[in-house]
Amino acid sequence: MPTQDDKDRLELLQGTLDLLILRTVIFGPQHGQGIARAIQQTSEEELFVEHGALYPALQRLEERRWIAAKWGTSSNNRKARFYSLTAAGRKQLVKETTKWKRLTTAIGRILGSEAKEG
Amino acid sequence: MFWRRRKSSDFGAEIEAHIQHESQRLREQGISEAEARAAARRAFGNLTRAQENFYEGSHWMWWDHLVSDVRYAARVLLKAPGPALTVMVALMLGIGANSAIFAVINTVLLHPLPYPHSDRIVNIARSGGSGVTVPMFTYWEQNSGFFEDLAAYQPGIGMNLSGGDKPQLINTMKTSRNYFRLFGASPVIGRTFSVEEDQPGGPRVAVLSYSLWQRRFAGSPSILDKWITLGGAPCLVIGVLSPGFKPTPVADVWVPLQADPNSSDEAHVLAVGARLPPNVTLAQASSSVAVLVKRCVETHPHQLGKDERIQVTLMQQQVTGDVRPALLLLMGAVGLVLLIACANVANLLLARSTGRQKEIAIRAAIGAGRGRIVRQLLTESLLLAFAGGALGLMMGSWGVRMLLALTPGDLPRIQEMSPFPTLDPWVSGFAVLLTVVTGVVFGLFPAVQSSQPELVSSLKESSSRGGAGLQHNRMRSALVTAEIAIAVVLSCGATLLIRSFAAMHATNLGFDPQNLLTLQVSLAGPGYSRSAEVDRIAREFVERAEHIPGVESAAMASALPLWGRQDMLFDIPGHTPLEGFRFTGDVQWRFVSPHYFDVLRIPLISGRLLREQESGRTVVISQAMARKFWPNRDPVGQTILIGPGLGAGFDQGPVEVVGVVGDVRERLEFGPTPIMYESPYEIPDGAMALVNRTLDAILIRTIPGVAPVAVSEAVKQALIAIANLPVTNVRTMEQVSLDSTARQNFNLLLLSLFATIALLLAAVGIYGVMSYSVEQRTHELGVRAALGATPGETLWLVLAQAFRMTVVGVALGVAASFGLTRLLAGQLFRVKSSDALTFTAVPVVLVAVALAAAWIPALRASRLDPMMALRNE
Numbered sequence: 001m002p003t004q005d006d007k008d009r010l011e012l013l014q015g016t017l018d019l020l021i022l023r024t025v026i027f028g029p030q031h032g033q034g035i036a037r038a039i040q041q042t043s044e045e046e047l048f049v050e051h052g053a054l055y056p057a058l059q060r061l062e063e064r065r066w067i068a069a070k071w072g073t074s075s076n077n078r079k080a081r082f083y084s085l086t087a088a089g090r091k092q093l094v095k096e097t098t099k100w101k102r103l104t105t106a107i108g109r110i111l112g113s114e115a116k117e118g
Numbered sequence: 119m120f121w122r123r124r125k126s127s128d129f130g131a132e133i134e135a136h137i138q139h140e141s142q143r144l145r146e147q148g149i150s151e152a153e154a155r156a157a158a159r160r161a162f163g164n165l166t167r168a169q170e171n172f173y174e175g176s177h178w179m180w181w182d183h184l185v186s187d188v189r190y191a192a193r194v195l196l197k198a199p200g201p202a203l204t205v206m207v208a209l210m211l212g213i214g215a216n217s218a219i220f221a222v223i224n225t226v227l228l229h230p231l232p233y234p235h236s237d238r239i240v241n242i243a244r245s246g247g248s249g250v251t252v253p254m255f256t257y258w259e260q261n262s263g264f265f266e267d268l269a270a271y272q273p274g275i276g277m278n279l280s281g282g283d284k285p286q287l288i289n290t291m292k293t294s295r296n297y298f299r300l301f302g303a304s305p306v307i308g309r310t311f312s313v314e315e316d317q318p319g320g321p322r323v324a325v326l327s328y329s330l331w332q333r334r335f336a337g338s339p340s341i342l343d344k345w346i347t348l349g350g351a352p353c354l355v356i357g358v359l360s361p362g363f364k365p366t367p368v369a370d371v372w373v374p375l376q377a378d379p380n381s382s383d384e385a386h387v388l389a390v391g392a393r394l395p396p397n398v399t400l401a402q403a404s405s406s407v408a409v410l411v412k413r414c415v416e417t418h419p420h421q422l423g424k425d426e427r428i429q430v431t432l433m434q435q436q437v438t439g440d441v442r443p444a445l446l447l448l449m450g451a452v453g454l455v456l457l458i459a460c461a462n463v464a465n466l467l468l469a470r471s472t473g474r475q476k477e478i479a480i481r482a483a484i485g486a487g488r489g490r491i492v493r494q495l496l497t498e499s500l501l502l503a504f505a506g507g508a509l510g511l512m513m514g515s516w517g518v519r520m521l522l523a524l525t526p527g528d529l530p531r532i533q534e535m536s537p538f539p540t541l542d543p544w545v546s547g548f549a550v551l552l553t554v555v556t557g558v559v560f561g562l563f564p565a566v567q568s569s570q571p572e573l574v575s576s577l578k579e580s581s582s583r584g585g586a587g588l589q590h591n592r593m594r595s596a597l598v599t600a601e602i603a604i605a606v607v608l609s610c611g612a613t614l615l616i617r618s619f620a621a622m623h624a625t626n627l628g629f630d631p632q633n634l635l636t637l638q639v640s641l642a643g644p645g646y647s648r649s650a651e652v653d654r655i656a657r658e659f660v661e662r663a664e665h666i667p668g669v670e671s672a673a674m675a676s677a678l679p680l681w682g683r684q685d686m687l688f689d690i691p692g693h694t695p696l697e698g699f700r701f702t703g704d705v706q707w708r709f710v711s712p713h714y715f716d717v718l719r720i721p722l723i724s725g726r727l728l729r730e731q732e733s734g735r736t737v738v739i740s741q742a743m744a745r746k747f748w749p750n751r752d753p754v755g756q757t758i759l760i761g762p763g764l765g766a767g768f769d770q771g772p773v774e775v776v777g778v779v780g781d782v783r784e785r786l787e788f789g790p791t792p793i794m795y796e797s798p799y800e801i802p803d804g805a806m807a808l809v810n811r812t813l814d815a816i817l818i819r820t821i822p823g824v825a826p827v828a829v830s831e832a833v834k835q836a837l838i839a840i841a842n843l844p845v846t847n848v849r850t851m852e853q854v855s856l857d858s859t860a861r862q863n864f865n866l867l868l869l870s871l872f873a874t875i876a877l878l879l880a881a882v883g884i885y886g887v888m889s890y891s892v893e894q895r896t897h898e899l900g901v902r903a904a905l906g907a908t909p910g911e912t913l914w915l916v917l918a919q920a921f922r923m924t925v926v927g928v929a930l931g932v933a934a935s936f937g938l939t940r941l942l943a944g945q946l947f948r949v950k951s952s953d954a955l956t957f958t959a960v961p962v963v964l965v966a967v968a969l970a971a972a973w974i975p976a977l978r979a980s981r982l983d984p985m986m987a988l989r990n991e
Binding site: 053055080 | 164
């Protein structure tokens with residue numbers, strides 16, 4: 001049940017949500033609910049996306065033209081708005097991923113030395 | 119790149135789809151429908167917040183707020199149209215009047231002159247404003263390479279344009295060759311004067327204005343090299359100027375000056391202009407001119423009086439300098455009117471905000487910040503201001519047209535006024551600025567005042583007895599007091615001008631102006647340059663005119679009474695002139711046909727009047743001249759020289775004084791004028807040509823019972839028949855007398871108009887305040903009535919309140935007027951700027967107006983039913 005697992009899940013920083021959305025959508029058009037599910041599942045339930053925060057994020061990304069949206073029908077015949085990655089979005093994804101990797105590597109080096117010791 | 123805003127409904131649909139998906143998924147896990155939906159909702163978080171965030175993120179919220187504020191303001195104003203209309207009318211009057219005056223000031227004072235490099239163009243004239251002589255100008259022309267495009271011109275010569283259609287009197291200017299280059303006038307066809315044409319004795323050529331070309335010659339290019347008859351002699355048209363050339367002074371035809379360097383003409387008739395070369399200052403130019411003048415006077419001794427100097431001033435200054443003080447005064451006055459209008463607006467807004475305490479408290483209670491409330495209230499006042507301002511701008515354009523209809527014909531640069539003056543960006547910008555300042559300044563104070571309500575008390579108390587009401591009342595009384603003070607100032611100014619006008623026109627003119635028809639004709643030009651010809655015209659005309667039914671007597675003269683501008687030197691042989699002067703004096707001089715004194719009913723004092731035939735040159739003088747120059751003797755029989763030293767064209771020997779006639783005032787502000795009257799026949803040709811440069815006058819006295827205008831057609835025909843003379847300025851003598859104070863009339867009319875508007879607005883303000891006050895005091899008045907106050911006593915109570923408020927305002931106004939009316943002192947005639955009658959009458963009138971304005975609310979108060987009043991919460 002979502003409510004009981006809430007407290008265990010990690011809250012996402014706003015900037016990283018954008019990155020995760022872009023990464024999720026790379027595999028093909030997906031609607032908002034699907035994106036949220038995908039993030040939760042792929043992170044093995046570690047990451048929790050507040051649905052209320054998801055849609056504004058999608059709106060932002062759409063305004064920046066990194067994703068494109070279209071209304072369509074979902075797998076269970078319900079109307080939904082599907083998001084797909086644009087070329088610019090792809091570029092942005094690459095950029096952000098690189099940045100993230102550099103960041104985590106750098107932090108990891110600092111923490112990692114401690115971990116080794118610890 | 120345009121981002122098409124995604125609709126809120128679209129976003130809402132997406133969220134709804136999400137919720138449905140989520141609840142379906144939960145239902146598939148076995149949860150009931152209701153539970154599933156609720157859980158889906160919870161998982162989403164705050165739906166409303168998400169919608170709001172989306173909305174705020176994708177809209178310019180300030181625009182949103184603005185639109186909703188404006189809509190709300192409009193609704194509120196439409197619900198209570200009365201006060202809104204009052205405010206709009208007040209602002210319309212205030213902003214409209216200000217825009218109209220500003221439009222005039224903009225064209226006359228602010229715009230640079232319509233010539234290229236107009237800030238470098240200077241005017242060179244005698245101190246005192248009059249022109250220079252021909253010899254002096256030609257001396258400058260030959261000896262000063264210093265200025266660029268030195269040019270002389272003689273404006274305002276009315277000349278007859280005849281040949282073809284009916285003859286027409288047109289405005290002619292004699293100019294030297296450089297005039298066109300100096301003022302940047304280029305011909306649209308043909309050319310301007312060549313060197314040969316500007317030489318003495320050169321050919322008679324003319325350049326036409328574009329508008330004359332269109333009006334009279336249908337804009338046909340065949341006008342070039344055609345002969346027209348100008349001033350009675352043929353003249354060749356060599357060019358037409360472009361339509362954009364609108365000089366001050368105006369003209370329709372330009373002819374060459376043909377100034378003779380060898381002339382000894384001492385008449386000061388030439389206006390001189392030039393352009394400063396680059397890098398030369400006005401001061402440098404002045405000193406160069408001073409040196410030049412000194413050298414000139416050495417070789418030509420009499421070109422400049424002993425105490426006279428030549429001044430170099432900027433042309434813009436010279437053209438507009440006269441009118442500047444009056445226009446600025448009017449601007450100040452109309453600004454005061456706007457202040458009163460604004461005070462009324464502020465009062466209204468304060469009154470309304472008092473009544474809205476409850477509404478504002480509610481807004482604040484559900485979360486509106488102070489700034490938000492202020493913004494909303496300010497939007498209301500700005501909306502009102504803009505509505506009033508827009509109306510005002512429209513009214514202003516009509517106002518300008520009215521102003522132009524009223525202006526004395528000699529207000530400079532009026533011809534440059536565009537047909538839609540309020541479309542000028544400066545003028546409309548000014549109006550917008552006024553509107554915004556009005557709306558903000560007078561909306562801000564009430565808005566700020568009421569945006570911090572004491573929530574609890576406001577929500578609890580009855581709307582008409584809010585605590586803030588008392589403070590507002592004091593503020594409003596103060597505003598009305600200020601209005602009254604301003605109205606007093608304007609009224610005092612207007613009354614002073616009225617008294618001055620009455621004094622001027624009550625003076626004894628010295629002749630009888632009733633039943634007199636006047637017209638003006640031009641005898642300028644080569645066709646009339648011989649006295650014999652002028653005399654013939656005068657005689658034939660009088661002969662014919664006196665046979666017209668309804669005419670008692672007729673006369674022709676070189677100038678209208680009150681409009682004489684020709685001075686002439688004279689000398690009494692054997693009489694020692696004053697220190698520094700060559701001759702005895704310089705007095706007004708005109709020629710008149712023999713019946714002149716009968717027509718005007720000027721009495722004969724001694725000697726005789728001019729006869730039809732004289733056996734030598736004779737002159738009749740006015741009493742003032744006799745008293746001044748022959749204090750102890752009867753001048754009849756004495757001889758004088760007229761025009762001594764001016765050459766044979768003027769002075770051909772002694773002239774006998776044959777009579778003295780009654781005094782006549784030529785200027786209403788001054789005492790009786792010394793005048794010399796001669797008959798046309800004996801005047802030397804040179805003098806005749808000189809005096810005919812200005813329009814001559816026809817005077818007709820009609821028999822009692824016949825209106826002067828009734829004979830004007832017949833008179834015009836007579837003039838055409840005799841000499842093909844067109845006429846202008848057909849007026850009665852009374853009209854002429856009125857026109858002689860044209861500038862003062864203009865100021866008077868406007869200031870009176872402003873004072874009236876101010877009084878009206880102040881009355882409205884008083885009515886508003888008293889009305890509201892009575893409403894607020896309903897409860898109290900009800901108690902009084904219940905305790906035994908009669909209606910009469912209640913009436914007095916309210917009137918007394920109004921009276922107190924008024925008295926303070928009047929006192930302030932009178933005090934201010936003592937200082938401010940000093941500004942008018944220069945225009946007043948026989949009236950002190952602290953005139954007692956004015957300063958008593960105006961306060962009385964104002965108190966009366968105030969009491970009248972307060973009458974209705976007072977009456978309402980006295981008629982209150984005590985039961986209703988006490989029940990009224």
